[in-house]
Amino acid sequence: MTVKTVVYQALETGPALTILGAVHGNERCGPEAIKRLIAALDGGEAVLRRGTLQMMPVVNPKAYAQNVRFVERNLNRQLYPKDEKRHYEDHLDPIVCGLLDRTDVLLDLHSFASPGGPFIFLSGKNPRELAYAKSLGVTDFVYGWAEAYGSGGDSKESQGTTEYARTRGAMAVTLECGQHLNADAAEIGYRAILMALRHLDMLDPQCSAAASLDQPAEAGQLRCVRMxxxxxxxxxxxxxxxxxxxxxxxxxxxxxxxxxxxxxxxxxxxxxxxxxxxxxxxxxxxxxxxxxxxxx
Ligand SMILES: [Zn+2]
Incomplete structure (x- = not known):
């Protein structure tokens, strides 16, 4: 089984944005959102103005094929390359980490089991990362999760994609697109990718995908909950x-x-x-x- 990475490179240099889908195999919105974006790029509705767009639609292919969260180990914990590969997911670590090593900005698309709509996990106090998170068209934020429930001492235990990317100097956001089966979850993910591209000035403002985007939510519309x-x-x-x-x-x-x-x-x-x-x-x-x- 192989892992597919799709890369679009504009002629003008700019940031490297990475989009991940199905880090958890039963979260189907990410791959669908990325598939729509690839179709929009190939069809000319979305036009990359500068920089590099790297997409891994299905980060955990075996879990995705089985429609399970993971096969042997939660890929979004203890994410770092390991010398000894004991679990299936251990073979995926170096592939994901290698991609994140070449990333300035990460958007990782997930969904969750509870009934409800989209939200973003915020962590730390990087003002640039906060501005990026607020640009993605989502109005609900949960703050202080990692601080309260991450395994304080052993930072590698709770290290997932965003945590790893931040150790490499990247801005990183996990977007929870809603409940696993929400009909609009993939659309929320798709529009968030476009909004990330717009925020980073990577999307040609003349393209029809850019014209279809709303303005980001204003401060008064945002809800942030501290755990x-x-x-x-x-x-x-x-x-x-x-x-x-x-x-x-x-x-x-x-x-x-x-x-x-x-x-x-x-x-x-x-x-x-x-x-x-x-x-x-x-x-x-x-x-x-x-x-x-x-x-x-
Ligand atoms: Zn997930």
Whole structure:
């Protein structure tokens, strides 16, 4: 099984933008979004003005073929080339890392299991990276995930594509395009790629794809949630309603019923983040976060 990389190179020099799809094999929106972009470039609707556009539509081909998150190891953790290759995904590390070594900007397209729409994970305080993240047409952001839930001491354990790219000096964003089966997930990914190209001044403003793009969202439309706590599901506990990712809750509002007859209430005004209705007993159930202005 081989990994395909598609490269478009403009005659004018400029940044190298890398787009990744299906780092997790069951997240189908990325490959579809990249396929649409390739068709638009080949058909002339999208025109690359400068720089290099590198796309790996299916980063984990075996997981993609099996429609599973990964085969033997989560490719988006412990991402670095290894001398000893024990798992299938270990053979993919040097290919992905080699591409990221030649990258100035990364857009990694994912989707998730909870019901809900698109959002971006923010990390760190690089103002250039923040401006890039805000240019992608998405209005919801989750901040402080890596800080709160990354494995603090062992940075390589939680090192995925964005973390690796940042160690190489690149700006990097993970875009979650919505729930795995959302009908608009691929379209959101496709438009985000075009908006990334526009932000980097790599897209010819005269082409029809550029003309079809909205302006980026304004500050007042953006929602950013800072991660506060993780909840694990107790035996017999159940959500009080089928929560969607980014549902707002008020202080004291019932979130779930507990086996003993009690309830779980929101500790303050905030948001439900990535609820997993069917979480196993003891497993990660949902996260709680509060509204924040942009990363303080
Ligand atoms: Zn993913």
């Amino acid at each position: 506060k706590s993780v909840y694990y599901r107790d035996e017999g506990a159940a959500f009080s309603r089928p929560w969607r990712h980014f549902d707002a809750v008020m202080k004291g509002e019932t979130i779930a019923s507990l086996a003993g007859g009690g309830t779980l209430a929101a500790p303050e005004d905030g948001f439900i983040v990535l609820p997993k209705e069917g979480a196993a007993t003891g497993g990660e159930w949902f996260y709680f976060g509060t509204a924040t202005s942009y990363p303080e």
